[in-house]
Amino acid sequence: MAHILLVEDDLTYSRIVKTFLEKNAFEVVSTTKVREAQNILNSRKFDLIIADFRLPDGTGMELLQWAKAHFPKLQVILITHYSDIRIAIKAMKLGAFEYITKPINPDELLATVRESLSQKIEERKIDTPKEAAKIQKPVAASSYVTGESQEAEKLEKHIHLVAPTDLSVLVLGETGTGKELISKRIHEFSQRKNGPFVAIDCGALPKELAGSELFGHVKGAFTGALDNKTGHFESANGGTIFLDEIGNLSYEVQIQLLRAIQERRIRKIGGNKEIEIDVRIIAATNENLTSQSGDGVFREDLYHRLNEFTLYAIPLRQRKADLEFFVNGFLTESNERLHKSIRGLSPDVWDIFYNYDWPGNLRELRNIIKRAVLLSSGEKIEKEALPLELYDSSFLAERPAQPANPTFQPVASSPALANPAAGQDYKTQWKEQEKELIQKVLQDTRFNKSKTARILNMDRKTLYSKLEKYGLE
Incomplete structure (x- = not known):
C-alpha cells in the first residue's frame, strides 16, 4: 500500500480528498502546514506528497524544494488554482511530478496519483549503478515538432x-x-x-x-x-x-x-x-x-x-499556426498513456485554443490535452473537459491580452489616436494594419484559410470578404 502525505489547509477539502484516496486503497496522512509536513516526513517514509500551493506558513513550492533536497525520489503533486499556472509549471521544473487545478476532478486526481507512483516504481528498477549506466545512451527520436510557421x-x-x-x-x-x-x-x-x-x-x-x-x-x-x-x-x-x-x-x-x-x-x-x-x-x-x-x-x-x-524558443502565442501540430502530437501521446482513443477536438475547443494566450506555453498545452483526454468519453474533446479558466471571460479579462503576432502593433499606439486632427487617417491606418496582419497569418499558415480564420478569431465568410476587399485572393 502506497503512503501519501496530504498538505492542505482547507479542512473540508482535505477530508474529502483523504477519504477518496483511502477508498482507493491508499494510506493517507494529512496536515495543514509546511513545517508540520517537514516534521512528519522526517519521522516516517512516504511515497508521495500532495500539497496545496498556498499554505498558512509558506507555499507548496517551498515544501517541494525542501523535499527534493532531502528525499530526492519522493514524488510531489502540487494543487493550485489556475491563476497560478506559471507557478505550477515552475514547480514541475523544480521536480514536481505534476500539478492539478482546483476544483479537483476525482478521476484526474486518481490517474495522476497512480501515474506518479508507477513512475516511482520504474525509478527503483534503475536504482543500481549498472542499470543507471544504461540510461546514458544515444538520444532516440524526440517528440520535437518542427511546424510550418x-x-x-x-x-x-x-x-x-x-x-x-x-x-x-x-x-x-x-x-x-x-x-x-x-x-x-x-x-x-x-x-x-x-x-x-x-x-x-x-x-x-x-x-x-x-x-x-x-x-x-x-x-x-x-x-x-x-x-x-x-x-x-x-x-x-x-x-x-x-x-x-x-x-x-x-x-x-x-x-x-x-x-x-x-x-x-x-x-x-x-x-x-x-x-x-x-x-x-x-x-x-x-x-x-x-x-x-x-x-x-x-x-x-x-x-x-x-x-x-x-x-x-518561440512562445506558443506567437506560433499559433503550429497549434494543430502540437495538439495532434499531445493527443496521440495522451491516448497511449491513458489507453483512450480520442480522435480530435470539437470546433468550440479549437476556438478556445486559438483565442487563449497560453502563458504556460507547450507544457501547459500538453497538460491540458492530457487532462481533457482523461475526462472525455466521446470521440472528441468537448468544452466541458477543459478548465473553466480557459474560456471564462471574467478570468481572461484579468490578464493583459497578448497579440497573436509580435510584429503587429495595436492601433492604440497610432498617431491618429494621439492627434485628434489626424482622425481622418484612422480608417486608412487601421486597414493597412489589418491587411498586413492577415497577410502575415496567411503566410504562416501556408494560405490555409480555415486555420487563418481561427487564428484571427473571425468566421470564414468574414475572412473571404476581407481577402477580396484587400486583394489578397
Missing part, C-alpha cells in the same frame, strides 16, 4: 546550422517553450549524436550540492560523501550536456563551470586529479543573463563562453 522554419534552419559545429549554444525563451527539446534536436543532428545527452535542471540542484552533482566528489570530501561520485560532466563525456535554468547556479559553481569550459578539464570536489572531458555545452534560461551579468549575479565571462550561438 515562419518562426518555426527560421528556428529549424538555425538548429541545422549550428548542430554540426561544436559551438556552445544558449537557448533563450519563456518557461514551457520546449528549450530542452530544441537542445535534444541540436544533439540529434550533431556529430555527437551517438554519445550521451545529459539534461540537468540547475534550478532543482541544491545549492550546497550543485558542484558535486555537476563535477562529482571523492569519498570523504564533505559530510555525507560516503563514496566516490561521478558528476554529470563526466557522465556526458563524448556527448552533450544540457544545463537548463543556468542562471540559478551560484557564483562559486559558475567559476568551476567557466574553468571546465576553458580547460576542458574538471576536478572532483575534494580531489586532486584532473579529468579531461569532451563535452558540448548547451545552456538555457528564461532570465535576462545580460542584466544579471551587469549586476554581478552572473559572470560576464561565463555568459560569453556559453553564448557562442543563441537560439530563441
Whole structure:
C-alpha cells in the first residue's frame, strides 16, 4: 500500500480528498502546514506528497524544494488554482511530478496519483549503478515538432546550422517553450549524436550540492560523501550536456563551470586529479543573463563562453499556426498513456485554443490535452473537459491580452489616436494594419484559410470578404 502525505489547509477539502484516496486503497496522512509536513516526513517514509500551493506558513513550492533536497525520489503533486499556472509549471521544473487545478476532478486526481507512483516504481528498477549506466545512451527520436510557421522554419534552419559545429549554444525563451527539446534536436543532428545527452535542471540542484552533482566528489570530501561520485560532466563525456535554468547556479559553481569550459578539464570536489572531458555545452534560461551579468549575479565571462550561438524558443502565442501540430502530437501521446482513443477536438475547443494566450506555453498545452483526454468519453474533446479558466471571460479579462503576432502593433499606439486632427487617417491606418496582419497569418499558415480564420478569431465568410476587399485572393 502506497503512503501519501496530504498538505492542505482547507479542512473540508482535505477530508474529502483523504477519504477518496483511502477508498482507493491508499494510506493517507494529512496536515495543514509546511513545517508540520517537514516534521512528519522526517519521522516516517512516504511515497508521495500532495500539497496545496498556498499554505498558512509558506507555499507548496517551498515544501517541494525542501523535499527534493532531502528525499530526492519522493514524488510531489502540487494543487493550485489556475491563476497560478506559471507557478505550477515552475514547480514541475523544480521536480514536481505534476500539478492539478482546483476544483479537483476525482478521476484526474486518481490517474495522476497512480501515474506518479508507477513512475516511482520504474525509478527503483534503475536504482543500481549498472542499470543507471544504461540510461546514458544515444538520444532516440524526440517528440520535437518542427511546424510550418515562419518562426518555426527560421528556428529549424538555425538548429541545422549550428548542430554540426561544436559551438556552445544558449537557448533563450519563456518557461514551457520546449528549450530542452530544441537542445535534444541540436544533439540529434550533431556529430555527437551517438554519445550521451545529459539534461540537468540547475534550478532543482541544491545549492550546497550543485558542484558535486555537476563535477562529482571523492569519498570523504564533505559530510555525507560516503563514496566516490561521478558528476554529470563526466557522465556526458563524448556527448552533450544540457544545463537548463543556468542562471540559478551560484557564483562559486559558475567559476568551476567557466574553468571546465576553458580547460576542458574538471576536478572532483575534494580531489586532486584532473579529468579531461569532451563535452558540448548547451545552456538555457528564461532570465535576462545580460542584466544579471551587469549586476554581478552572473559572470560576464561565463555568459560569453556559453553564448557562442543563441537560439530563441518561440512562445506558443506567437506560433499559433503550429497549434494543430502540437495538439495532434499531445493527443496521440495522451491516448497511449491513458489507453483512450480520442480522435480530435470539437470546433468550440479549437476556438478556445486559438483565442487563449497560453502563458504556460507547450507544457501547459500538453497538460491540458492530457487532462481533457482523461475526462472525455466521446470521440472528441468537448468544452466541458477543459478548465473553466480557459474560456471564462471574467478570468481572461484579468490578464493583459497578448497579440497573436509580435510584429503587429495595436492601433492604440497610432498617431491618429494621439492627434485628434489626424482622425481622418484612422480608417486608412487601421486597414493597412489589418491587411498586413492577415497577410502575415496567411503566410504562416501556408494560405490555409480555415486555420487563418481561427487564428484571427473571425468566421470564414468574414475572412473571404476581407481577402477580396484587400486583394489578397
